[in-house]
Amino acid sequence: MSLHLQAGVSSAGRVVASHGRDASVLDDSGRRIHCRLQGRRLAVVCGDRVLWIAARSEGTAGIIVEVLPRANLLARLTLRGEAEPVAANLTQLVAVVAPVPAPDFGLCDRYLAAAEWNGLRACIVANKSDLAGQAQLLAAVLDDYSRIGYAVLHASRRSADGAAALRERLAGETSVLVGQSGVGKSSLTNVLVPGVEAAVDVVSRARATGRHTTSTSSLYGLPSGGELIDSPGVRDFSPPLPAPRAVVDGFREIAGISGHCRFRDCLHRREPGCAVAAACDDGRISARRFASYRRLLELAETMAERAPPRVRR
Ligand SMILES: Nc1nc2c(ncn2[C@@H]2O[C@H](COP(=O)(O)OP(=O)(O)OP(=O)(O)O)[C@@H](O)[C@H]2O)c(=O)[nH]1
Ligand SMILES: [Mg+2]
Ligand SMILES: [Zn+2]
16 A cells, blocks of 8 residues: 555544654554654554654654554653553553562552552562472462452463463554563563564664563554553652642552541541551551552642742732
């Protein structure tokens, strides 16, 4: 199929990979188009729906001229306090953990909070289940997540059972795999999307570094239905934070109890009559999860102080 588009007439497409000013766009017929962004102001991420026009310049087939409104946006907070987009138009976040590298469950909690604030479904994949001895170390923490209603799926690139359950969970969803670098997100992607290694994306080929870590997110269609975004692993992650009072909504088991606190604006820092404090004391809320909540609350307060003061009337 050739690009016989009338000058100035735009077509719709989906960003399946992006790097800097380059992006790969899938059009409605499933054709992959190498695009550049028009102007300086546009920025796209994987999952974005865009309008593009045919380009005349060599090496580029299209030019993205507009980003359509996003249903939601997963973003990370940069050191400068800005929100950097990670992926858009998601329905599900899949937090991947493994016995190796040493798991950071605080990071997992921050991803889950981002999912809750964005109204995304969320689940946890305990990957590398073949490392059985070490996997036991994770069991207690994973039980805590199950107890508060997060599905925990066990997987490994060698387990067909794990892959089947995961496929079922991903069907019909636009999911993003997130987690520490090296937990096996790309290995899982290779299991779930047959032939993905063959489908080398124009963006990453141009930037081949010889390293095996993922440097840019890619979106793949799943044969069993749904879409999967493999994202680069992180050392740390914090989502942009809501107002301090809304932080609790990122922690479903704490939010569930907070309605019973004496004060409606209770932030659960040992205020009198705090039902959350009572639930921490009797073990209904895990100390580890509560510490994650407190850390994000403090960060949200710092960010709120930093925000420019409102103009006085
Ligand atoms: N034992 C075992 N090792 C695995 C499994 N899956 C992946 N690995 C290994 O873990 C390492 C990291 O795998 P990747 O798939 O590149 O991890 P990733 O999460 O995509 O890492 P980033 O792209 O850096 O975020 C590689 O050495 C894999 O061989 C598994 O199921 N079991
Ligand atoms: Mg990877
Ligand atoms: Zn309280």
